[in-house]
Ligand SMILES: Nc1ncnc2c1ncn2[C@@H]1O[C@H](COP(=O)(O)OP(=O)(O)OP(=O)(O)O)[C@@H](O)[C@H]1O
């Protein structure tokens with residue numbers, strides 16, 4: 575098992591803080607480690623003892639999981655470099671990505687051009703497809719876990735964090751209203767099982783935000799958003815931005831279907847749709863047809879004033 579216990583880091587600056595802990599830019603001082611990791615790394619240190627214990631439990635006692643994480647090497651996934659100790663703290667070493675998060679990018683620009691969004695989508699879905707093949711579900715895809723390197727390459731980060739936090743079930747359950755918006759139905763409602771299709775939903779919500787500047791569901795509280803996730807349909811992206819086009823709008827809505835089985839089952843399937851769209855554009859209408867085929871029957875009794883038929 576490759577776990578590095580050492581104190582040979584110099585913290586340079588705080589990169590950001592999230593639900594799990596603080597992420598620092600650190601310089602690696604040890605020459606042997608430097609030859610493996612490079613001079614600069616991102617060091618993620620848990621917020622408190624409870625988080626730290628979960629991290630140790632998962633990464634030290636679950637060697638297979640640790641190896642699995644280290645085995646995910648893909649240009650669109652931030653590399654996990656191992657487990658480390660800095661002074662009294664334990665942390666995760668990760669590849670440092672010089673650039674900004676998609677969250678920062680969206681806060682500045684509100685939305686992206688369709689071309690830029692699709693380039694990011696192709697990159698992230700390639701990385702996600704690779705991880706899905708290795709059997710890993712991300713469980714927390716949202717714009718703050720997508721980093722855009724200065725040269726434009728998009729990278730998905732924080733694989734495995736959700737597993738570390740997963741001691742009481744789904745990571746999704748812990749999210750505040752900020753990331754609620756990327757949660758699929760199965761993570762809100764009991765009795766459904768999370769799967770690769772939960773990741774494709776969360777990326778679908780991220781893509782929706784990239785091209786429309788809005789989240790699929792916006793509510794005043796977490797409870798309100800949860801309710802919308804369960805029984806409301808998001809506005810088609812084309813209604814919010816005509817530049818999205820009918821086919822792409824239908825692809826995004828497919829990724830956001832309520833029923834897991836109606837979505838892209840794995841990132842690879844979503845990736846194929848995006849690639850095909852980038853190559854052929856609006857000429858492909860099978861997603862539009864697919865939406866028609868899978869239209870759900872209305873759940874509530876419909877009021878038809880002319881004496882016509884309702885659902886019953
Ligand atoms: N490997 C990295 N390289 C460069 N910057 C990073 C790296 N990882 C994280 N960051 C920066 O630090 C910020 C905080 O990341 P962090 O993962 O700690 O929190 P978060 O993504 O906002 O929330 P969450 O706890 O849900 O992951 C990110 O938004 C990003 O700007």
Ligand SMILES: [Mg+2]
Pocket residue numbers: 592718719731732
């Ligand atoms: Mg993160």
